[in-house]
Amino acid sequence: MTERLHLSELIARIPSGTKLAVPVDYAGVSMSGTAEIIRQNIGGLHLICVPTGGMQVDMLVGAGLVACVETSAVSLGEAGGAPCFNRAVKQGSIKLMDATCPAIHAGLIAAQKGVPFLPIRGLIGSDVFENRKDWKLIDNPFGENDPLVLIPAIQPDYALFHAPLADKYGNVWIGRRRELATMAYAAKHTLITVEKITDDNLLDDEVMAAGVLPSLYVDAVAHVSNGAAPYGVWGEYPADAQEIAAYAKAAQTEEGVADYLATASWMQEQRT
Known part of the structure; x- marks a missing residue:
């Protein structure tokens, strides 16, 4: 209450x-x-x-x-x-x-949904990505040559x-x-x-x-x-x-x- x-x-x-x-x-x-x-x-x-x-x-x-x-x-x-x-x-x-704004929102939405991370695009090659060691780069398991960044909850x-x-x-x-x-x-x-x-x-x-x-x-x-x-x-x-x-x-x-x-x-x- x-x-x-x-x-x-x-x-x-x-x-x-x-x-x-x-x-x-x-x-x-x-x-x-x-x-x-x-x-x-x-x-x-x-x-x-x-x-x-x-x-x-x-x-x-x-x-x-x-x-x-x-x-x-x-x-x-x-x-x-x-x-x-x-x-x-x-x-x-x-x-x-x-x-970045999308990264902040992605992290919050991951927490809302009870999942450990959400994938987003648009960060690869940026200084922001290079300085966030807690963000991870993976290959899209459903595609080829399609890298994604994982944002932790x-x-x-x-x-x-x-x-x-x-x-x-x-x-x-x-x-x-x-x-x-x-x-x-x-x-x-x-x-x-x-x-x-x-x-x-x-x-x-x-x-x-x-x-x-x-x-x-x-x-x-x-x-x-x-x-x-x-x-x-x-x-x-x-x-x-x-x-x-x-x-x-x-x-x-x-x-x-x-x-x-x-x-x-x-x-x-x-x-x-």
């Missing part, structure tokens, strides 16, 4: 050293959860970006809470590169598991994201953001912050039901208004480009990011 928790209780479920799956910046990033991870000092994280990371990942790296990042890219979009992530990679202070310990709506039964509406469903299906546990909670059963609505993640895949939900800000959430509010740019400027130095994490007004809110 899906539990309904306070934000601090929800994030306290995540242990240090966990493999944590987080979504791309337009698909429901729990920035309220990110602030709470920093507040609770949950470290040694292995972040799995689905399939890329942004301000969330950069902040956690800047806070010194990340041991490994598995991703196809980390960027602040129009605000530029990811300063803390780039700095950490250059310094060698985090492990980078470089990937990626099973996060936890998936964390934000959504517009949940119901009191624990069903969560994710709309067209199907990568969120892939995260939840693959992960051992799924924690979600939401804008609103309704008394209506979302699965009873023929229009909404197709975009609902069933409660079977949801461990706990926390009601957090504006829980994705300064990123946006579809149908609710847009991203705050000025705040993201302010972070990008501050994060150019270790001192600047430390000051930002300590003083940014949106991070200091005690959200419920």
